[in-house]
Every structure is written in structure tokens, then in C-alpha cells.
Amino acid sequence: MTNRQNTLKKIxxxxxxxxxxxALALASCGLFTTSAYATELAKKTDDWKIDAALMYYGEQxxxxxxxxxxxxxxAFGDDSVLDLKLVVDSLTGSSASGAVAQSTSQTxxxxxxxxxxxVSAGETPLDDTFQDTRVQANVAWSEVLNxxxxxxxxxxxxxxxxxxxxxxxxxxxxxxxxxxxTLFLGTAYSFDVVDPEGGRPVDLSAMVIRDxxxxxxxxxxxxxxxxxxxxDNKQTADLMLGVTQVLSERWLLQANYGLSSVxxxxxxxxxxxxxxxxxxxxxxxxxxxxxxxxxxHSFYVMTKGAxxxxxxxxxxxxxxxxxxxxxxxxxxxxxxxxxxxxYGQLHLRYYQQSAADFYQPFLMADTPLPEFxxxxxxxxxxxxxxxxxxxxxxxxxxxxxxxxxxxxQQDPKxxxxxxxxxxxxxxxxxxxxxxxxQFSYSF
Amino acid sequence: xxxxxxxxxxxxxxxxxxxxxxxxxWEKGQLARSDMALDSEKLDLALDDxxxxxxxxxxxxxxxxGGGCGCN
Numbered sequence: 001m002t003n004r005q006n007t008l009k010k011i012x013x014x015x016x017x018x019x020x021x022x023a024l025a026l027a028s029c030g031l032f033t034t035s036a037y038a039t040e041l042a043k044k045t046d047d048w049k050i051d052a053a054l055m056y057y058g059e060q061x062x063x064x065x066x067x068x069x070x071x072x073x074x075a076f077g078d079d080s081v082l083d084l085k086l087v088v089d090s091l092t093g094s095s096a097s098g099a100v101a102q103s104t105s106q107t108x109x110x111x112x113x114x115x116x117x118x119v120s121a122g123e124t125p126l127d128d129t130f131q132d133t134r135v136q137a138n139v140a141w142s143e144v145l146n147x148x149x150x151x152x153x154x155x156x157x158x159x160x161x162x163x164x165x166x167x168x169x170x171x172x173x174x175x176x177x178x179x180x181x182t183l184f185l186g187t188a189y190s191f192d193v194v195d196p197e198g199g200r201p202v203d204l205s206a207m208v209i210r211d212x213x214x215x216x217x218x219x220x221x222x223x224x225x226x227x228x229x230x231x232d233n234k235q236t237a238d239l240m241l242g243v244t245q246v247l248s249e250r251w252l253l254q255a256n257y258g259l260s261s262v263x264x265x266x267x268x269x270x271x272x273x274x275x276x277x278x279x280x281x282x283x284x285x286x287x288x289x290x291x292x293x294x295x296x297h298s299f300y301v302m303t304k305g306a307x308x309x310x311x312x313x314x315x316x317x318x319x320x321x322x323x324x325x326x327x328x329x330x331x332x333x334x335x336x337x338x339x340x341x342x343y344g345q346l347h348l349r350y351y352q353q354s355a356a357d358f359y360q361p362f363l364m365a366d367t368p369l370p371e372f373x374x375x376x377x378x379x380x381x382x383x384x385x386x387x388x389x390x391x392x393x394x395x396x397x398x399x400x401x402x403x404x405x406x407x408x409q410q411d412p413k414x415x416x417x418x419x420x421x422x423x424x425x426x427x428x429x430x431x432x433x434x435x436x437x438q439f440s441y442s443f
Numbered sequence: 444x445x446x447x448x449x450x451x452x453x454x455x456x457x458x459x460x461x462x463x464x465x466x467x468x469w470e471k472g473q474l475a476r477s478d479m480a481l482d483s484e485k486l487d488l489a490l491d492d493x494x495x496x497x498x499x500x501x502x503x504x505x506x507x508x509g510g511g512c513g514c515n
Contacts, residue, residue: 053486057494067493069486087489169507180465188507238507244481246465250473254481258503300504304481306473319501327501335478353500379500390487404487410498436494440486 049073053440060433063093063130078144083154085138094126098271098375100362101125101426102282109207111270112198113223116210124430127270129197134160148175152186165192167236184242184256195231196269202226203289204369207272226287234264250306258298266290273375274362280421283365288374290358296321310336310343319353325379327353340394347388347406355381355415361428364420377429381415384408388436397443404438 067089140154167190213219302315358372388406
């Protein structure tokens, strides 16, 4: 969080002052100290600091993505910092639609209503029309108001083919206890417009298939009946309270509480559920339906330590919300300096979530339709882990280059649903494997 | 649902009351290292957040839960 760096920036500044002051202690002259420090700072703040990264993300047989990200930071005097960020990503490939595998091939209508795709017997249905390019820009300004208070404000906008989002945030920090403790209070608001290809499906309406109609006109009429007109929107209001505490000369602790209230269109317009009979045979495919509000809490605690030849952090995050989706995340990074200019780093992450209360891997034909239902494995019961390595070089002139490779595996689980008939022959909760490779450069 | 909020706020305020914790300004040399900044790997963190936000049911914690993406 860029606006949480205040404590360490202040620590750094004060430390530099202290070091210079020590070096000039014999002179015992406050004026010398001030001018030497000012020269040092001016050298640092004249230039833009640029960080850029290019990442490839690829799932086995599913989504492939390229994401480019760049940030530029410039300080104006001692008290003001401007941060700019630009992100461009491009996605292609298939994603799980939510429908279950069958012993015969299945036909699905594309989200646009134009054309259909087939899924072979025994295969998990994937929607192969997943393709998008997204551009996001952020701007942030932080201002030290006085030795104790710091204000930060930011705004962003992002646009992709079927989605648009704009947002703003403001945060205030105050240092206490010789800057060993920093309290942070922030709030953010975002407004998103969802305009899916082919329109938003009517909640839990049945997918119509062109093959079942004799004329294109009859099919079109039936398809349009499953669609709602116009776009919809989603508003997110966030509140965050945090504390950063220096524990010792080498360790610090960060703890955050976040409250997030989301209202509006929260359904995924491209996800569906299979309705199956007692033999596990699909009778029809329904578009999913999610509640139009979600209240989320997060609690995050992280400790970070400066080692003689490295740095290490450990964090734990607990999330819970009124969809009854609860998660635990454990994460650590350990960096070791092989030399003054070369390091290696290990990243481990473990994630576990319970299912949202309306998640169902499929619907049974002989039970009444619920108000909300989704078979999206991302809100089902799941564990996931990440193993990553990174190597970084410090180059001349303060430049730095790093490479990162990560393996990410998701293991969706059955949360006690009885699997009927032939569905027992298929893996309804397939493991998903992905790798991410990243190259970064800073100057 | 306000119970988690109450517990969290109490814990954070409790932590911030640890005025006996901490060190003198001249003992902060190690903490002032650039690799000790909370955002020392901000691009990695941003990219990771985007992946996990897209693929998992929870988000946020370290920073705002965010939005700005039709991926979830």
C-alpha cells in the first residue's frame, strides 16, 4: 500500500539525518547538517523513479494472460510525492463455465448468442470465447502535512471490452511514539459498469440452443427472452484501519482491518449451472444468480524482519463475508543476498476458503429452484498454494532487474454434495495449475 | 456481521497502545533499508493481487479489496 510507506520513509529520512549528523558531530554545526542533508535529498528527488514489469500468466489448457505494469514516482520537495501507474493486460483462452461434464458431448450457446460450441464427453465444459484487453491508470498524491500527519489521495480508471471501473480513495496517517507507531485510516469508493457481450442473462433463465429451433428467428426470440436490457452497475465502498508498529531494531508489524461493502450487479454473466436428474444426466443449463450485495471483512497481520543477509516476512489474512465465504491465507517471502548486488527469494502461499452459501456444483431437477445459485468454483470450497522463486540483480546507477517464476495450484473440493449417477465418473472438482513468469526493471 | 469489525478495531487500537514498544530514532538503521519498506515489491504485490482477486473468492487485506476488473 503506497500510502503506508510513510513510517519507513520518515524512519529513513530521520536515519539519514542521524547518520550525517553523526559524521559531522565534531563540527557540531546544525547549519552544516541541514545543508548536507538538503543536497543529498535534492539529488534523490530530482528524478522520476520508474518500475516496470511484464508478466505472463498461463493456466493448463485454460486462460493465458500477458500483463504489463509500470509505475512512475516523483517527489516534490520533502513533503509531496506523485505516483502514476499504468496497467495493460490481455487475456485469452477458456474458463470453466460452471456446467458439469457428461458422458455424451454437450452443446452450449456462446454468451453473445451468436454461434455455439461443443464440449466432448467426459470433459469439463469450458467457455472458449474468453478474450479481453484491459487498460488501467492510477494517479496518487501524498502530502506530509506536518511531522505527525500525512494525507494521501488517489484516483483510477479501468476499461475493458465489457466492463468499466472508476474509483477514488483518501487516507490519513498519524505517527505516534517517536514514529514507532503509525495509525492509518482510509476509505475508497469505486463505481463499475457491467455491460456483458450479448447482454446480462435473466437470473436462472435456461440457456437456449440454436439446434433446438427450426428457424433463426424463433431462436433469436427465445434467446432475447433470456436477456435483460442495458448495462448494470456495481458500487464498492471500502474502509480500512491499520497500524504499523516497530517491534525492535529489526522487526516491524503491520495489522489492518478492512470493511468492504459491494452493491449492485455481482452475478457473473458468463457462468452457468447444470440442472441434472437423479442419474446425473443434464436436463438444462441455467444462467447463475448472485445476491446484489456483499459485506466483507478482512483482517491482515504481517511481520517483517531485517536479517543480516536478507529480509523475511510472514503474513496471515482472515476474510469473512455475508455470503458465508470465509478464507485463511498464510504467506511468506524470504530473501537472501548472495552478494551485495545479487539476491534470491522464495515465496510460499497457502490459501483455504469455504464455499459461499449459494454455491452448488449443479442443481437437482427435482428440487425447487433457489433464489441464488452459482457453480463458479472460485466461490466454492477450495485450497490453493503458490511456490515462487525470484532472483534480482542490482546494476550500476541504481538500476535493478529481477526475474520471478511462480507455480499456482488450486484444488477445489466437494463441500458435502451427494453426486448422483453418472456424475460420479467425472472429476467435478478438477485441480487447476498455472504458472506466472515475470521480468521487472527499476531505475 | 459487525462482530468481526468490533474485534478487529479493538485489536488494532490495542496494538497501537503498545507505547513501550519501539526503538530510538538512531536505532532504526536496519528498518530504514529499502528492502524493509512495506511496498518494496509493489509491482509483484499488485500482480499477485490481480491474479488472486481473479481466481479466488476473497480479496483485500493488505490493501483495499479493490475492483476495477470484470474478472470476478
